[in-house]
Amino acid sequence: MIKFSHYIYKNVMSVFSTDLKQTEDSQVETPSRKTKFDYNPRFLEFIELFARIGADSRLFPKKCSTCGREYKSFPEYIHSTESLANGLADYSDVLDVPRTMQYRNCRCGSTLTITFTKDVYPLLDKFWEMLGKVSKQSSRPLPEVISEFREQCSRYVTEHDPSQSGQ
Ligand SMILES: [Zn+2]
Numbered sequence: 001m002i003k004f005s006h007y008i009y010k011n012v013m014s015v016f017s018t019d020l021k022q023t024e025d026s027q028v029e030t031p032s033r034k035t036k037f038d039y040n041p042r043f044l045e046f047i048e049l050f051a052r053i054g055a056d057s058r059l060f061p062k063k064c065s066t067c068g069r070e071y072k073s074f075p076e077y078i079h080s081t082e083s084l085a086n087g088l089a090d091y092s093d094v095l096d097v098p099r100t101m102q103y104r105n106c107r108c109g110s111t112l113t114i115t116f117t118k119d120v121y122p123l124l125d126k127f128w129e130m131l132g133k134v135s136k137q138s139s140r141p142l143p144e145v146i147s148e149f150r151e152q153c154s155r156y157v158t159e160h161d162p163s164q165s166g167q
Pocket of ligand 1: 065066107108109
């Protein structure tokens with residue numbers, strides 16, 4: 001796992017959290033009851049949209065064809081599968097319909113692929129554009145930025161799983 005430091009995001013976080021679906025402690029500066037995490041503000045809009053996928057019937061339930069395990073929602077998929085290196089790939093240039101593939105491993109070891117098209121994730125173009133910009137502006141390689149995004153997105157989706165929090 002890649003370890004992420006806090007970077008400089010702390011200071012700008014409060015600007016970005018206005019129209020998000022808030023949990024009570026998200027804007028509080030004092031240490032909150034749970035581990036507080038500073039999401040990259042440039043990622044947040046996109047992370048939230050991924051979180052909203054939830055149990056989108058176009059993607060879920062997702063069944064592992066090897067072991068038969070069923071993943072009912074995106075949070076469950078994120079939570080119960082294992083992240084893979086380079087597990088998020090943009091295929092907008094090579095295929096007719098732009099799509100983004102996410103690969104994660106089922107507990108049985110088989111790879112489960114989720115395909116995001118614009119129907120499911122309307123900001124697909126902007127998403128890759130944003131990653132490219134962040135990479136350029138911070139002089140970090142794109143895969144590193146993608147990894148960071150995935151890390152934060154997984155964290156957010158798991159933390160904001162409606163079926164877990166009772167919201
Ligand atoms: Zn499986």
